[in-house]
Structure formats: C-alpha cells, structure tokens
Amino acid sequence: INAEWPLRPGTSDVRAAANPKYYTRGDAVPGIKMDGMNVLAVKTFTKAVTDWMRAGNGPVVAEVETYRYYGHSMSDPGTSYRTRDEIQEVRKTKDPITSLKAMLLEGDLATEAELKDIEAKSRKEIDEAVEFARSCPELEPHEMYNQIYVGMEGTRIRGADSLTYGIHSP
Secondary structure (H helix, E strand, C coil), X not given: CECCCCCCCCCCHHHHCCCCCHHHCCCCCCEEEXXXXXXXXXXXXXXXXXXXXXXXXXXXEEEEECCXXXXXXXXXCCCCCXXXXXXXXXXXXXXXXXXXXXXXXXXXXXXXXXHHHHHHHHHHHHHHHHXXXXXXXXXXXXXXXXXXXXXXXXXXXXXXXXXXXXXXXX
C-alpha cells in the first residue's frame, strides 16, 4: 500500500528504486496501480484479482494508493511534513467512507436514516469485538504460529528475528 507519506519522507522512491512504478516491477507478474480511496474500485479490483488467481493464473502485484490521516507513531504527529489543511482537504474530498455515502445518497440507493443505522450497528459490532479482544487472555508464545497457513502443519516458521522459530499447528 502506498500511503503517500513514508516514515522517512526524505528518501525519494526515484532514488531508492530502479523502477518507482511499483505495480510494474513484477516482470512476468501482471500489476496494477489503483486508487485505494475509491471503495468501488477496490471492490472491483479485489473481485477481478480473486477470480484471476482462483482460475490458476498466478499472483498480481498491486500498488494501492491511499492517504494516511495520522502519523506513523506516537512520536510522529504527521504534521511536520504536510499541513493540517492538506489533511482536512483530503478528508473532505477523497475520504472513502464519505465518498461512498455520497454516492449512495446521490444514487438514491440509501437514505440518510439507513446509513446512520448501518453506522450505529457497525460501531456497536466494533465496540463488542474490541471488548472481546481486550478480555481474552494473552496467547502463549508457541500459539503465535498456529493457524497461519493452510496445509502447513508441522512446518517450521520464522519468528520476528532470525533466531526465533515456531512449529505451525492447525
């Protein structure tokens, strides 16, 4: 995903890569560059690529352009390399959720009341999922390797560093 503002913005992709058009770097692997802020484009792309891969045609390289509203971390407010006005302008003109709501309303596909109901139900579901996640006991370290890949039972999987390995369990 290309979120426009890298953690270290001083490094240009033109200097850092022989070919900065990332979606073309797969050589024999087909690639596409798309607007990740457009919900319908992402849906269409996802369906097409899923169908392509399930038909046995192999992988697809995708550069999905998005915009990150916040900094990378607590120490990065995200405003030292862009203005608050820029962030607000992107929110106002390109935000995926706001844009989809506008399309649904303009196309008479949903009412304001229906969208508010969907949002309330979504927020409730998210709050319940967060509460469930917070109430669950922390996993034992060996469990971190479970249920990662299909058909890989017993396979040794590299951990977060080159010295840590775990065994995949179903």
